[in-house]
Amino acid sequence: MSEISLQVDGKQVTVEEGMTILQAARSVGVAIPTLCDHEKLAPYGACRLCTVEADAHGRTNLIAACQHPVEKDLVIRTRTEQLDRIRKVLLEQMLAHAPDSEQIVALAQIYGADPNRFEKDANFCILCGLCVRYCAEIKQKHAVGFFDRGAKREINFIPEIAVRECWDCKECFPLCPTSALQAAYVLTEALMSPPEPVAKGCGGCGG
Amino acid sequence: MDIGKIDQIIEKHDSEASLLIQILLDIQSTNNWLPKEALTRVSEKLAVPMSRIQHITTFYKTFSLTPKGRHEIHVCVGTACHVRGAQDILATVEAVTGVKPGETDPDLQFSVETVSCLGCCALGPVMVVDGEYHGNVVQAETAEVLEKLKLAETAETLEKLKQSETAEVVNLCACQ
Numbered sequence: 001m002s003e004i005s006l007q008v009d010g011k012q013v014t015v016e017e018g019m020t021i022l023q024a025a026r027s028v029g030v031a032i033p034t035l036c037d038h039e040k041l042a043p044y045g046a047c048r049l050c051t052v053e054a055d056a057h058g059r060t061n062l063i064a065a066c067q068h069p070v071e072k073d074l075v076i077r078t079r080t081e082q083l084d085r086i087r088k089v090l091l092e093q094m095l096a097h098a099p100d101s102e103q104i105v106a107l108a109q110i111y112g113a114d115p116n117r118f119e120k121d122a123n124f125c126i127l128c129g130l131c132v133r134y135c136a137e138i139k140q141k142h143a144v145g146f147f148d149r150g151a152k153r154e155i156n157f158i159p160e161i162a163v164r165e166c167w168d169c170k171e172c173f174p175l176c177p178t179s180a181l182q183a184a185y186v187l188t189e190a191l192m193s194p195p196e197p198v199a200k201g202c203g204g205c206g207g
Numbered sequence: 208m209d210i211g212k213i214d215q216i217i218e219k220h221d222s223e224a225s226l227l228i229q230i231l232l233d234i235q236s237t238n239n240w241l242p243k244e245a246l247t248r249v250s251e252k253l254a255v256p257m258s259r260i261q262h263i264t265t266f267y268k269t270f271s272l273t274p275k276g277r278h279e280i281h282v283c284v285g286t287a288c289h290v291r292g293a294q295d296i297l298a299t300v301e302a303v304t305g306v307k308p309g310e311t312d313p314d315l316q317f318s319v320e321t322v323s324c325l326g327c328c329a330l331g332p333v334m335v336v337d338g339e340y341h342g343n344v345v346q347a348e349t350a351e352v353l354e355k356l357k358l359a360e361t362a363e364t365l366e367k368l369k370q371s372e373t374a375e376v377v378n379l380c381a382c383q
Contacts, residue, residue, distance in 0.1 A: 132258075135258075136256070136258070142256030142257065142258040142259065143258070144258065145256075145257075145258025145259065145261055145262050146258075146262050147261060147262065147265045148265045148266070149265070149266045156261075158257050158258050158261065160257070161257065161258075
């Protein structure tokens with residue numbers, strides 16, 4: 001594989017073709033904040049905290065470093081006034097969901113994010129997809145997945161699979177940047193604990 | 208829903224996992240909604256994880272995971288229809304069918320949905336009943352269309368009842 005050289009925060013980097021900008025930056029010790037990246041999982045680009053400025057072909061773009069492959073002569077800036085502002089707003093939005101997440105609070109201090117800027121909607125999940133992707137890509141159990149879309153999108157366990165697979169695994173729990181995942185599991189477990197699932201709907205006809 | 212019918216639909220699409228959405232659409236249009244057995248069957252036959260099917264079926268509004276009525280009523284409440292009195296039409300639909308938007312009656316007769324635009328604003332206010340467009344509707348006309356449907360439903364039910372009664376009589380005769 002051919003090697004590609006680019007510039008990250010003024011440092012010259014030479015990496016193999018096909019690597020991402022995030023990996024290239026890490027190889028020279030430049031830290032880019034991210035919440036949804038995991039070395040064993042395919043890039044997903046959910047949290048957008050790794051957004052960086054990239055100069056190429058005479059213009060500047062904002063790109064997600066975790067997904068964008070390295071290009072020849074790319075000039076990357078990982079910390080500018082604009083990027084700080086973008087990350088600050090993203091963190092403020094995440095804080096509205098998960099105000100007590102240690103990872104998010106730590107990042108919020110760096111970027112000066114105000115935890116009270118947006119109205120609190122504490123469902124704790126920031127939809128990073130780490131659990132969903134880990135279960136699908138590494139464990140191949142597909143016990144947890146995304147449901148619904150837009151503002152209502154959420155993670156949920158498939159009860160039938162969860163009851164078989166999750167009790168002895170729970171490997172996704174430490175991945176979660178918030179506590180949402182564990183809560184979702186506890187909920188599923190609670191739903192599954194009665195021997196017969198409680199029948200919803202009409203009690204009269206049993207339908 | 209009959210498992211055989213589901214298998215037939217899956218086979219029509221060569222059990223091809225990439226045609227998952229098309230298969231789900233076919234089941235939806237045959238059965239009006241997607242029962243859990245159907246999803247489990249599709250998941251097994253196509254070797255697609257259940258989480259993926261749940262993801263897709265909850266993502267697209269076309270799919271319904273709850274039972275739908277035999278008659279689907281869509282009332283447009285987009286801007287053009289709204290200013291031309293869509294709210295009145297919706298209120299009439301609710302009064303005649305007794306079903307609120309997004310709901311279905313216990314007899315599975317009607318399902319009522321609001322939609323945000325049907326692309327024919329010049330006809331506003333628009334109501335779609337079982338795929339048939341009713342444009343420039345007024346409250347009286349709305350009520351009339353729905354009452355007709357209700358009557359037809361009642362007639363059908365009576366007919367069925369009569370048939371089953373006749374069948375019972377025949378049965379009685381046979382065993383005597």
